[in-house]
Amino acid sequence: MGTPVSASTGQKRRSASDANGSLKKKQRTRVSYSCSECHRRKQKCDRQVPCSHCVARKVPELCKGYTPGKADSDLAARLARIENIIEHALPQYASRLSSSIPQSPSEGGDDLGEGESVRGDSGPQVEDDPQGGILQGGKWYGSSASGSVTTQPLLEQLHAQSGELGPVEEAQTPAEKLLRLIQDCGVSATKVPELLRELPESKMTTDRLVDFYFQQINYTRYPLYEPAFRASYESIYASGGKLHPNDIRFLPLLFVILATSVRLAPDHLVGNSSVRRITSLRYYWASRRSLLIAAAVQTDSLELVLARLLSFRFLVFERRITECWAQLGAAVRTAQALGLHRDGTKLGLDAFNTEYRRRVWTYLYHADRTHALILGRPPSISDDYTDTLPPSNIPDDALPTARIVMPQSEPLTKPTLMTFQILRHSLATIIGHIVHHFQNLRGHSHYSDVVHLDQELENFVQTLPPHYSLDPDTSLDHVYHFVPVHRFLIITEVFFVRMSLHRPYLLRRSDRYNLSRSASFKCARLDFRNRQLFKQSVSREVMLSMGGGYREFQAAMTAGISLVLEPDGPESEAMRQIVDMFIQEHMNMGDELDETTKRELKVIELLQSKAA
Incomplete structure (x- = not known):
């Protein structure tokens, strides 16, 4: 039992x-070892922080440990949404976020199914938003801008959206700023009239200089849009000696145009070389003085960007390369303050302003990269922080209609003034890679990188349009007067860039660097041949407007090094001709030689003596 x-x-x-x-x-x-995103997507997590899946989806900030829960997850979603709004709801985002951020958990949460989570759907869209800022009052503010530097601080704008506060006080007008400059800062009331008196005594003289600039100089490097310039120019003289505060910003640009025109004008227009130099410097310094007042009255404007850019260009003509660096940097900073580094299509601008801003930005982009290479300094513009497209290949007379709709860009086989700028923009991108190679301090540079960059330059030359290539189609040279000039500029710039790339390896004896020697010597010969043919086909004024003395010196110095290395080599006669011609041409200049050219001449004479 x-x-x-x-x-x-x-x-x-x-x-x-x-x-x-x-x-x-x-x-x-x-216990779950997956992150919350991998758990939700039923993916295998590699348990890194952040994991590879979140990195691939570009949401590393969402890679957090998974915490199981039922209704309590609703609170986490609400907190995540509030954090997201606080992080991203700057005033300039208000209108865009209203359509992208769910207003209640029922719009997101568990009902999303296979779609994105609340933060996964809205957060990355804000963070990856290509606009990421606002053009406010003509000035650009990025998404990280402090509330104290925008027109309305952050809290004021948030209150204004709810109707609790009215608009903040409007910014001062140029007239009010000028009055304050005189009353509070001690600037003489006669300062602006004094600047006007620096202009030529008769408008006829000014007209001739302006006409000469637009006929002979404007198209060669950084062309201005002539109708806009003419309108501002006539406004200056229409005031009868009483300059309107809104016109002050145009004065620096006008003065630097006059300085450049006088510097390059023929004798019958201005006078001999001594008179030209003194007069051009007087106009240049008038531009610098007026720039101080214009910057105080109207802080940032396209006219100031162009005035600084052309001041930089004037200093290049004067062979004062190191001084022009500061002017170029100021031009870039002013352009960034105006948002020129952001494409106009991202800012909601009309087609005309979008195109014009692209043109100005591509001028700065090229100048910055080129002179960073010449001076051996880091560039001011980074490709990571700009999305402005190159200009369209359209003629100037098509720009007015672009206010309504952008005309169709012509193929590069049909030359316009902008064809050269587009090609040069592509070359500037390669120059940026070369500058990075020499300036990069975070990694090790290898000669294989030089070989790769040389191939980039070769590919660029091979893909040039027929009218701009090394073996050109010259059938349109008499139709478009600018084509031979632009072809000469783009080809000789490629030669200069390639010689600059290989110059540090030129004196190394190892056969490993044969590419550097052969490429440099070939470019020196081709540069000399193209330069001599071009000099025979254009006027003195056009040749002077080219500038580029540093390019000619680079070719002569490379030829001199070739003679020192191989005084009896197969190309020695051609190299000796390059050196002799450089010395002869510069010796004939006599007292017109500046200090930079004198220094270059001594270097070439030294190489000539060593090769003898």
Whole structure:
């Protein structure tokens, strides 16, 4: 009798124990090692922080440990949404976020199914938003801008959206700023009239200089849009000697145009070389003085960008390369303040302003990269922070209609003034890679990088349009007067860039660097040949407007090094001709030689003596 009772009791205990065990198993929380995003997507997580899946989806900030829960996850979603709004709801985002951020958990949460989570759907869209800022009052503010530097601080704008506060005080007008400059800062009230008196005595003289600039100089490097310039120019003289505050910003640009025109004008227009130099410097410094007042009255404008850019260009003509660096940097900073580094299509601008801003930005982009290479300094413009496109290949007379709709860009086989700028923009991108190679301090540079960059230059030359190539189609040279000039400029710039790339390896004897020697010597010969042919086909004024003395010196110095290395080599006669011609041409200049050219001449004479 005892045994069955004991068996029954044991069975009851085992069943009770099993019940307790199953209860404990049900209450046990499962440990998850996946992040919340991989768990939601049912992906295998590699348990890194952030994991590879979140990095690939560009949402590393969402890679957090998964915490199981039911209704409590609703609170986490709400908190995540609030954090997202606080982080990203700057005033300039208000209108865009209203359509991208869910307003209640029911719009997101668990009902998303296979779609994105609340933060996964809205957060990355804000963070990857290509606009990422606002053009406010003509000035650009990025998404990280402090509320104290925008027109309305952050809290004021948030209150203004809810109707609790009215608009903040409007910015001062140029007239008010000028008055304050005179009353509070001690600037003489006669300062602006004094600047006007620096202009030529007769408008006829000014007209001739302006006409000369637009006929002979404007198209060569950084062409201005002539109709806009003419309108501002006539406004200056229409005031009858009483300059309107809105016109002050145009004065620096006008003066630097006059300075450049006088510097390059023929004798019959201005006078001999001594008179030209003194007069051009007087106009240049008038531009610098007026720039101080214009910057105080109207802080940032396209006219100031162009004035600084052309001041930089004037200093290049003067062979004051190191001084022009500061002017170029100021031009770039002013352009960034205006948002020129952001494409106009991202800012909601009309087609005309979008195109014009692209033109100005591509001028700065090229100048910055080229002179960073010449001076051996880091560039001011980074490709990571700009999305402005190159200009369209359309003629100037098509620009007015672009206010309504942008005309179709012509193929590069049909030359316009902008064809050269587009090609040069592509070359500037390669120059940026070369500058990075020499300026990069975070990694090790290898000669294989030089070989790769040389191939980039070769590919660029091979893909040039027929009218701009090394073996050109000259059928349109008499139709478009600018084509021969632009072809000469783009080809000689390629030669200069390639010689600059290989110059540090030129004197290394190892056969490993044969590419550097052969490429440099070839470019020196081709540069000399193209330069001599071009000099024979254009006027003195056009040749002077080219500038580029540093390019000619680079070719002559490379030829001199070739003679020192191989005085009796197969190309020695051609190299000796390059050196002799450089010395002869510069010796004939006499007293017109500036200090930079004198220094270059001594270097070439030294190489000539060593090769003798």
